[in-house]
Amino acid sequence: MRILLVKPQTELLVARRLQEGFLHLEPLELEIVAGGIPKENDVRILDLSVENKPLSVFKKKIADYKPQMIGFSAYSNTFHVVKQLSLIAKECDSAVITIAGGIHATLQPKDFAIKSIDIIVRGEGGTVISNIIKRFHACEELHYGSAVLSPSDTDFEQKAEEETPFYPPIEQIPMARRDLVDRSKYFCVWTSSSTGRLDTIFPRVASMRTSQGCPFSCSFCVIHRVMRKKYLRRRPEDVIDEIAGLKEDYIYFVDDEMFVDAHRVQRIAELLIERNIRKKYISWARSDTIVKHPELFRLWKKAGLDVVYVGLESMNKAALDEYNKKIFVETNRKAVAILKDIDIMLHAAFIVRPDFSAEAFKNLEATIAEISPAEITFTVLSPSPGTQIWNDNMNDFICDPFKYYDCMHTLVPTKLTLRRFYQHFGRLYSLALRSNPLRMNRTKMPFSDLVRAIVKGAKYVFSLYLIYKDYPPTMWLKSGAEQRKLCETDKIKT
Template identity: 65%
Template sequence: MKILLVKPYPELLVAKRLQEGFLHLEPLELEIVAGGVSREDEVFILDLSIESNPLEFFLNELVRISPDMVGFSGYSTNVDVIKKLAKMVRNYDQYIITCVGGVHATLLPQDYAVDQIDIIVRGEGGTVIKEMLRRFKKGETLHYDNRALSPKDPDFEAKTKLAPPVYPSVEEIPRPRRYLVQRSKYFCVWTSSQSGKLDTMFPRVASLRTSIGCAFSCSFCVIPFLMHGKYLQRSPIDVADEIAAISEEHIYFVDDEMFLNPERVARIAELLIERCIKKKYISWARSDTIVKYPEVFRIWKKAGLELIYVGLESMDKIRLDEYSKRTDVETNGKAIEILKQLGITLHATFIVHPDFTRDDFKRLEKEVKGLCPAEVTFTVLSPSPGTTSWYDNKKIFICDPYRFYDCMHSVLPTRLPLKRFYQHFGRLNSLALRSNPIRVNKIKIPLKDLYRAITGGTKYIFSLYNIYKDYLTDKRW
């Protein structure tokens, strides 16, 4: 049997500019799904986000491979694109089985109840596809439980109202088949250097997941809804073994929250050191975790951790309480100091609220300057589709809440006029780029990388200033 797994392409310019200039990670979710396919079957991965002409490429590959099944995975922003691609499959060969999975399919499966889609996968796709293929070979129905839904099922509507299925144990989830993608296409901007120079600012990066879920429930986050509050953790030995098998020198941990169990993550670092596995790492961490367990980050620094993304979100207590962060401004400040002392580069992320005034933007600009040198990025507060906040705000969305749910476009009314709001938003990001460690610490990088960084950064900032124009194309609202 031939299975074709497809990652859709981004539609909006801001997402394209971000992937071109700063961060483009491999489709790890599809690599894991591919891991659930038996070796007797053929499996292919098409990442359309790396193609200059994705629709033409997709159709050509569809004809070349002639698969028995095509599976799509995507976020809410990809709903319309996935439907378009699935229709292309149906027009090419009506007997090809089409299925879709991912976060949106798990939370809002009814949005994929269209003729061109046969199966809607909910939850961990790597285990579901294994069961689906077993059923296919035995001539049984591919639909089962609440994990593989049929839009034609008479009880479909009732099943969509059920909570997402419980995730399987981490031992059941297959290892990713990384060799199925063009690995040279995936990178992350790297601004951390202990020597004052970098061989490249855009190293090839591998993605790795050591845990699934988070014990916290921030109001803007979709993870608690997906995971029922559970936090699944892989064993230190299993993680170290996978890291050792990865060819890339740089690794990006994509855990929702990697450091919640300090003993586990400390043991992973110890194993890496004991086995002389020398790589460089990026991860996310909460500020209160950094403050509570500085010794864990000290050993991880020794193991190769060079940069940490920290969701500071705000340096305002009222906002932090509103976001249910369960942390405070003082803790944020302590975490920043600890990372400086350890020599770990900070990547601070902040939330820009749609009700921001000019003064709010100015205060945030001041905070950015105070963090320098650091990587700093911003998102616009947006309700995650399928969450309580999304349903509460459904009547006041100013645009398509799926297509524009990229945490850059505001789907909620802004206090400032949209054009003015994004002038301030663009200025914030421009200031952050000028405050990055490469520039402030005068780190030496290759001339070609400098040109690429300036060009990519300029295009990205320009796209942010002009986000307001995207709303003019949203004719459905």
Template identity: 30%
Template structure:
């Protein structure tokens, strides 16, 4: 069968210029389908033109779509358009939002919703479709029923990660030079684990796996790294360093294999502080940048988020990583209850930490999180496009226009000008002007964001 896998664009195209990682989940799906003899294409709508042209050229029997919460209406519209082209087309939706809120896709234009791990589910869907069998026997599905509640089949346990195929990166070969994160371009992505051992109330990643932390073997990760051509590799694990022993062994194995790349990964501040020798080892094999979710500027606020770290650990982690020569990318959550003094305290905290690179997201109760269950009734909008961590979907204490004005100040005043210049210099002479234009566009966007909420 011909299967077309589609990665949707962001609701705001500007966000796809801030970073763009390869559609790794679709590469996993494609690899599994190709093992079963199906023809597969990936359509990256962030980079490509008309889906209709792709449909007419490839003539798929099945279309698979993926979506985060902010993509919900976008993929629904895509599904409806594809169904107009071919009413007999089998349209399947999966991904994060489909797993936490499958009922949101119980609509005309979509036939099946994959809940949970999708590689084996989609392989079974293709096999059942080819044989004309009833999909209700497949675990981990939502069967769309017009005018009635979605019918959920028996839950599917997550496939052991080593049992999954290696992602087929040949399916995105024509686009690989375009995938990036900040100055790291071209950038490949690799997943070595799934889930997280922490219990932050704003995160849906650990509930999806039932609180389990799933791991790949060291040997399988090294084998996959050997096949990656890009010089930069992003570990897109929910939390890379949870299993310290495994990551220590992985560093040894990468070094022993003679792999020489630059690595970018997520780590918690408490892990850095408790296992500094691990980061020494990773620095020696190519670790260049560490993303840390700092989230807030006080122990009290961190406690509200159930983050499980302290301000002291933040300070020590930043100091230690910077002493190793690593770039620290810190992200903070801007709570909608912030007053003017809170914005000032956050700015002062960032200055005190002497950070090199900083990002901000608006605290957002995403479906599937404990925060969503706690505060759903307070939402000022249910427009899924606004659940992008930029728009305030909870009431703000400050007038909305002032809230965003102070958000913009965080970007322009939290780092000294000298540090901003050094960060921009990492892009090199060919990309720095595009980055300056992007910063200007993002500033204009933030100034108007209050008008969209």
């Protein structure tokens, strides 16, 4: 059987500029699904997010490869692209079987209840896909169990509402088929150097997952909804074997919260050191974990951990409480100090709220000065389906809450006019870029990388200042409820 797995393209300019300039990771989700496909089948991965003309590339691939089954993955910001692609696929060949999987299918399967999607997979796909294919060969119904749904099912609505997504024991998840993608396309900007010199700041990067899920319940995050609070951890030995087998020397851990189980991650670091595996790593971690286990991070520094992404979110107690972070402002400050002391580069992620006043933006500017040098990024608080803030805001959207869900476009009214909001937002990024570690630490790097970083950085910041132009012009100089009055989202299906 010929199977094509497709990662949809992101359509918003800001998201594309992020991918072109700073960070573009491989489609690990599809590589894992491909890993579960029995060997006698032929499988290809088409990552449309690396293509300049994704639609024509997609059509050509269908014409040349003639897939019998197409599996799409989607986050909430790309599910409408998957709808469009599945329609094209069916127009090219009405017999092709189309499958939708990934975060959005898991969260909101009903959104894929359209004629051009045959099956919806909720939860882990690498284990499920082999069953689907076996059933295909045995001419059995392809949708089965609680997590593989078909919109044509009579009880689809009820199943989509009631059934829980499927997660097998983590050791059953197949190994990623990394050979199916052009690995030269994936990179991540690297800003940490203990010698003051970097051969490149855009190294090729591999993604890896050592655990899945998170026991916390931050109000803006979908993970506890997607995984139903499960936290699945891989054995340290399995993690080490996978790392040792990776061609790339730079690794981005895509775990939701890798460091939750300190004992497990300590063992991973020890094994990396014992086996003399010399690679560089980026990971996410909560500030309270860093404060609780500074020695663990010291050990990881020895093992190669260069950068830690920390969702500091805010330096304001009320906001942290509202996000249900279960973290104090002081804990955030301590975590920043610990990482500095250990010489691990901090990547701090902050949330900008749509109700920010000019003063709130100024406070965040002061925070940039306080914590730099560090990589610092900002996202606009955006309701995602499956979260409490979605329920709280679902009658207030000022634009399509899926198409614009990139955590850069505000989905709900801003207190300032849209134009002023994005002037402030763009300025935050300008300041953050100026205080970036490469500049502040005067890191030596190839001249071509320096030029590339400046050009891409400028283009990115420029596109942020101009985000307000993606809304109707009548809205640009309006604030609050007036934006809501002008929008045409009442008909949006939520």
